Amino acid sequence: MPPPIKALLFDLDNTLIDREAAFTRFATCFYEDNLSALKSTTREEAVAKMVAWDQDGYSDRGAMFAKWAQEWPEARLDPEKLLTWYRTEMKNHVQRDNDVNALLADLNSHRIPWGIVTNGNTTSQHVACRAAGLDQLAPFVIVSQQAGYRKPDPRIFRDAIDQTGIESPENVMFVGDNPRADIDGAKQFGMKTAWVRRGRQFPDDLQPPDLEIDHVAELRDIVNLFV
Ligand SMILES: [Mg+2]
Numbered sequence: 011m012p013p014p015i016k017a018l019l020f021d022l023d024n025t026l027i028d029r030e031a032a033f034t035r036f037a038t039c040f041y042e043d044n045l046s047a048l049k050s051t052t053r054e055e056a057v058a059k060m061v062a063w064d065q066d067g068y069s070d071r072g073a074m075f076a077k078w079a080q081e082w083p084e085a086r087l088d089p090e091k092l093l094t095w096y097r098t099e100m101k102n103h104v105q106r107d108n109d110v111n112a113l114l115a116d117l118n119s120h121r122i123p124w125g126i127v128t129n130g131n132t133t134s135q136h137v138a139c140r141a142a143g144l145d146q147l148a149p150f151v152i153v154s155q156q157a158g159y160r161k162p163d164p165r166i167f168r169d170a171i172d173q174t175g176i177e178s179p180e181n182v183m184f185v186g187d188n189p190r191a192d193i194d195g196a197k198q199f200g201m202k203t204a205w206v207r208r209g210r211q212f213p214d215d216l217q218p219p220d221l222e223i224d225h226v227a228e229l230r231d232i233v234n235l236f237v
Contacts, residue, residue, distance in 0.1 A: 013181055015202060015232060017174040018117065021161075021186030022128035022135060022151075023067050025206050025226060026110050027142045033064050035103040036096075044085050051082065066188075067130065071096065097134060104141035109227040114147045117233065123174035125150040127166060127184075129191060132156045149173075161188070162195025171201075185226060193219045204229065 023029035037060040041053050059081065063074050075089035075096070117124050126148050128135050132155045139145045150173045154160040157169060167179070176182055179200035186192025187206040194216050196203050205212060205219035206226065212218055223229065 013178070013202075015183045016181040017123040017171075017176045017183075018229070018233075019124065019167075019170050019174070019182060019184045019196075019201075020126050020226070021184075021188065021192045022126050022138065022144075023130070024187040024208060025185060025192075026114075026126065026144060027104055027107060027138060029067060029104075029138075030061070030208075032100065032103040032105065033067070034061055036100050037061060037064075039099075039103070044087070045082055048082060048084055050084065056082075068188075097131075100134070101137045101141045104138050106141075106143040107226075109225070111143055111147060113227055113230055113233070114144070116230075118147060118149070120233075122233065123149065123176060125152065125170055125173055127152045127161065127170045129154040129160045161186075161191040162198065164195070164199050167196060167199040167201065171199075183220075183232070185223075185229065189213050189216055204232075 020026050034057060037057045038053070041056050045051060045056050046053070060078065063069060063077055071093055072089065075092040078092060079087040079089050114124070126139065126144065130153060132153045135153045136145070136151065139148065139151055152166060152170055154166060157166050159165045171179055171182055174182060180202065183202040183204055184192060184196030185204045185206065187208055189205065189212055193203045193205050197217055203219040204221040204223055207222050207224055212222065
């Protein structure tokens, strides 16, 4: 018998919230407001570039906005102003996922320990949680900037497991979309893992996850096993 799963830990972006869709909406609004008059690009092309440079939120924000200014000089963009605007505007494009939130509410009603472990800026990640209705649900949220270390650093997994109150990592499942930061990091730490595919193949050079899913709501089957 494999060790039972007694707690769950979740990545935030592109796991509990569809960050890619949110960023695409954000970039499309930006195009409409600032770039649509330019002859040098189309909406599809500009939005695709912005989404690619975002790297699912993993690229450096300052460098990313400098690239925008460089790419479209006619628009006279100021990278610093873009960063400030991003910090206030991005949350408006985050949408709650009712299927995800229903599953998390069920974890709470069954008293199954769980929490969120996310890499990023403390304020932005808490604001995103609020926008998605997760702040009301999550027993705890660990943000890398506040913790002082980022996934896949084992210390952030240690902190998270401590907060679940479960002693052994093998009884905890980590759910995330980033093969290295989430899945490999959690696996190295001895946890069970569920990878959110998003239409991709898991990298060959890493140990495969225990589970591959398309959406977090699929975990309901797993959860039913231990309630
Ligand atoms: Mg993610």
